[in-house]
Amino acid sequence: MDTFVQQLINGLTVGSIYALIALGYTMVYGILRLINFAHGDVYMIGAFAGFFLAHGLGFAAEPSVVGLGVTLVGSMAVAAVIGMAIERFAYRPVRKYARMTTLITAIGVSLLIENLGVVIFGNAPRAFPGLMENQTYPLFGNAAISKTQLLIFGVSVALMLLLQWIIYHTKVGTAMRAVSFNLNSAKLMGINTDAIIVFTFALGSALAAAGGVLTAQYNPTIYPLMGIITGLKAFVAAVLGGIGNIPGAVLGGLLIGAAETLVVGYGQVVGIPSTYRDAVAFAILILVLLFRPAGLLGTTVQEKV
Amino acid sequence: MPSFAKRAAAAAALVVAIVVANAMLSEEGLFGFGVPRYWAHVLMLAGVNVILAVSLNLINGFTGQFSIGHAGFMAIGAYSSAYLTVYHAQAWERSLGGAVGETAAGVVVFLLAILVGAVVSGLAGLVVGVPSLRLRGDYLAIVTLGFAEIIRIVILNMDVVGGATGFTVPGETNFLWVGSFAVITILVVHNIVRSDTGRALISIREDELAAEAMGINSTRYKVLSFVIGSMFAGIAGALFGHYTKFLSTNDFTFLRSFEIIIMIVLGGMGSITGSVLGAVVITILPEFLRQLPAVGGYNLADLRLVIYSALLILIMLTRPQGVLGEREFGFNWLRRAQKRPEGDEAVGAGGGVPIDERPARTVANEAGGDAAGGGEKR
Numbered sequence: 001m002d003t004f005v006q007q008l009i010n011g012l013t014v015g016s017i018y019a020l021i022a023l024g025y026t027m028v029y030g031i032l033r034l035i036n037f038a039h040g041d042v043y044m045i046g047a048f049a050g051f052f053l054a055h056g057l058g059f060a061a062e063p064s065v066v067g068l069g070v071t072l073v074g075s076m077a078v079a080a081v082i083g084m085a086i087e088r089f090a091y092r093p094v095r096k097y098a099r100m101t102t103l104i105t106a107i108g109v110s111l112l113i114e115n116l117g118v119v120i121f122g123n124a125p126r127a128f129p130g131l132m133e134n135q136t137y138p139l140f141g142n143a144a145i146s147k148t149q150l151l152i153f154g155v156s157v158a159l160m161l162l163l164q165w166i167i168y169h170t171k172v173g174t175a176m177r178a179v180s181f182n183l184n185s186a187k188l189m190g191i192n193t194d195a196i197i198v199f200t201f202a203l204g205s206a207l208a209a210a211g212g213v214l215t216a217q218y219n220p221t222i223y224p225l226m227g228i229i230t231g232l233k234a235f236v237a238a239v240l241g242g243i244g245n246i247p248g249a250v251l252g253g254l255l256i257g258a259a260e261t262l263v264v265g266y267g268q269v270v271g272i273p274s275t276y277r278d279a280v281a282f283a284i285l286i287l288v289l290l291f292r293p294a295g296l297l298g299t300t301v302q303e304k305v
Numbered sequence: 306m307p308s309f310a311k312r313a314a315a316a317a318a319l320v321v322a323i324v325v326a327n328a329m330l331s332e333e334g335l336f337g338f339g340v341p342r343y344w345a346h347v348l349m350l351a352g353v354n355v356i357l358a359v360s361l362n363l364i365n366g367f368t369g370q371f372s373i374g375h376a377g378f379m380a381i382g383a384y385s386s387a388y389l390t391v392y393h394a395q396a397w398e399r400s401l402g403g404a405v406g407e408t409a410a411g412v413v414v415f416l417l418a419i420l421v422g423a424v425v426s427g428l429a430g431l432v433v434g435v436p437s438l439r440l441r442g443d444y445l446a447i448v449t450l451g452f453a454e455i456i457r458i459v460i461l462n463m464d465v466v467g468g469a470t471g472f473t474v475p476g477e478t479n480f481l482w483v484g485s486f487a488v489i490t491i492l493v494v495h496n497i498v499r500s501d502t503g504r505a506l507i508s509i510r511e512d513e514l515a516a517e518a519m520g521i522n523s524t525r526y527k528v529l530s531f532v533i534g535s536m537f538a539g540i541a542g543a544l545f546g547h548y549t550k551f552l553s554t555n556d557f558t559f560l561r562s563f564e565i566i567i568m569i570v571l572g573g574m575g576s577i578t579g580s581v582l583g584a585v586v587i588t589i590l591p592e593f594l595r596q597l598p599a600v601g602g603y604n605l606a607d608l609r610l611v612i613y614s615a616l617l618i619l620i621m622l623t624r625p626q627g628v629l630g631e632r633e634f635g636f637n638w639l640r641r642a643q644k645r646p647e648g649d650e651a652v653g654a655g656g657g658v659p660i661d662e663r664p665a666r667t668v669a670n671e672a673g674g675d676a677a678g679g680g681e682k683r
Contacts, residue, residue: 035443093622099442100371101625104570107373108621111563111614119603119611228559232454235447279458282451289444290436 002141007265008258013149013218015257016156020211021234022241022249023163024204030180030244031200033099037106038086039208040231041113042079046209047222048121049075051128060129068131072155072213076206083205084198092194110231117224125223128216152214159210160250163203167246176200180244233260233281240288242298251296256281323484330480345480347592352483353545354584356490358568359577360537363494365566366574367503368530369510370438371446373562375538377453378426380557382539383546384466386422387474390547394418394475415477419486419543426539427532429456434531438524441513450559461554471553478548486544490537495577497533506530510575567617573627578634583627587613 028036053074054060059067090109135147167173178186179196237256241248264274330345361375401410437448505526508516572583594605
């Protein structure tokens with residue numbers, strides 16, 4: 001029982017990071033009907049921005065809450081700028097073309113960031129400095145929760161609540177919802193849709209960067225290709241929850257994280273070796289798309305002729 | 306020259322070209338004239354890439370179903386054929402060798418291994434395609450990517466084919482094999498595209514709903530094109546495995562799939578010659594870059610992936626249909642002599658005169674007739 005609880009806690013920790021990244025996928029998809037393949041790489045950029053901020057500002061040497069906060073917010077800002085640049089220079093010019101074109105562009109941007117990352121940062125993994133003294137609190141039996149895990153839960157929940165507030169209680173959030181409902185009508189109503197799209201990218205990228213820094217606190221190895229698999233899993237999370245649906249992305253992220261950890265923990269019992277860890281998300285994706293393509297919380301959209 | 310003789314001559318020329326190329330690429334060379342080993346290696350890989358690109362173009366370019374999991378099917382072909390050659394080929398060759406001679410037995414067994422690779426890949430394509438081709442656009446892309454990764458992870462966990470340590474394979478591939486299969490791939494895809502099946506595929510690409518409304522069973526045709534594409538990917542994988550003599554699942558990550566996509570996007574989705582061009586350019590490009598001087602401390606060949614991806618974005622921004630778009634070049638000799646069918650005017654256009662008794666056609670009255678026919682329909 002305590003092992004199960006422990007696995008669940010670990011799974012939900014990973015899951016809340018998937019959820020943070022999935023939010024960016026789902027928001028962009030909701031507005032542009034575009035899978036932003038580069039989103040996972042923005043998560044990587046967030047982690048690296050955090051790495052350089054922490055070292056550059058000296059937080060790596062002496063862990064402190066302020067240092068963690070500054071690193072987190074700083075890397076979110078860097079990623080937001082990168083996200084806006086991606087939208088402005090790669091996606092906006094091809095928006096008028098067929099969807100296949102935008103999809104290939106997105107793949108191209110993703111490959112470009114990854115390979116530039118390899119050239120600039122080098123292929124070797126780096127160790128992210130711990131920005132907070134870690135400590136483990138026993139729950140019951142052998143189950144325990146670490147301070148880092150609490151931090152990840154706390155920050156993710158705070159960011160999700162902030163996002164919820166932005167989307168439902170601010171003017172720009174109302175505009176975002178209008179654009180996602182119908183871009184052309186929103187434009188006719190006087191909404192500066194380009195600005196809203198840029199804002200959506202900035203918001204999503206900032207959340208991904210937060211995910212990057214938080215992951216690095218939990219699992220301190222960062223490398224330029226770290227965003228590929230994590231990004232894909234977060235995308236699966238968004239699809240599982242119902243793409244375009246914000247609570248769905250959170251739910252999907254938590255479920256994927258939990259499923260993955262449970263397969264690693266208990267897979268051997270039913271004959272699934274733990275090396276299948278990365279296949280779990282894809283298997284879930286395929287099942288979801290076959291049996292409930294709209295996702296758990298999504299609604300089916302009738303195709304118009 | 307009659308069209309049959311022309312085609313036979315072209316075919317003969319092609320065979321001679323492949324044999325000569327094979328001789329020049331081999332260790333001994335053709336009467337002492339040989340291609341340096343390194344370039345021979347590059348050309349072999351280019352041949353494998355041509356098979357991959359042309360077969361993916363059938364799925365992505367002509368049917369409009371965006372698959373980014375081609376490397377997965379390549380892996381299946383590579384591993385299943387390698388399994389045969391490693392575990393069964395010797396016994397088969399021995400039992401066959403007595404009847405037809407050693408060389409012939411080797412050729413037959415290798416051909417069999419390649420075909421098994423193709424069939425297994427095709428079956429995998431069927432299993433993957435039937436459920437996932439109901440999805441459209443982005444979803445299909447992600448699902449194919451997911452399947453390819455699952456295939457890779459499953460192979461990674463199969464100890465019988467080496468698992469994570471890799472799989473050593475006997476080497477049998479030479480340019481005779483690669484060149485022949487590249488030509489076969491091009492011919493098959495070309496003929497499919499020119500057939501009624503190909504028209505159905507293109508109509509699905511242009512507008513799936515409209516195609517369905519015209520009575521085309523779109524799922525059937527999509528799966529068909531996916532299975533054929535997967536089979537050729539399997540062939541490419543089999544050739545690749547028996548050429549490099551060592552298989553590792555790292556050769557079949559989604560980066561490989563992306564590389565194939567870059568080839569067909571560069572050449573033009575919906576152009577066979579474009580894919581061939583794209584495959585050759587993308588295979589040779591890094592070797593040219595290697596010879597250029599370093600820029601800012603970086604060798605350009607190390608930046609090749611950066612250059613590819615920037616190129617991909619650049620093509621999308623400036624010429625989304627690729628360099629050739631949907632045009633082809635140099636395929637005229639393949640085309641059958643076109644004979645215009647008799648009696649294709651609109652009913653009643655001939656004024657009730659039997660076809661045999663009508664005056665011979667001229668260009669002028671033909672054009673006029675077409676225009677009139679068009680007018681009547683509207």
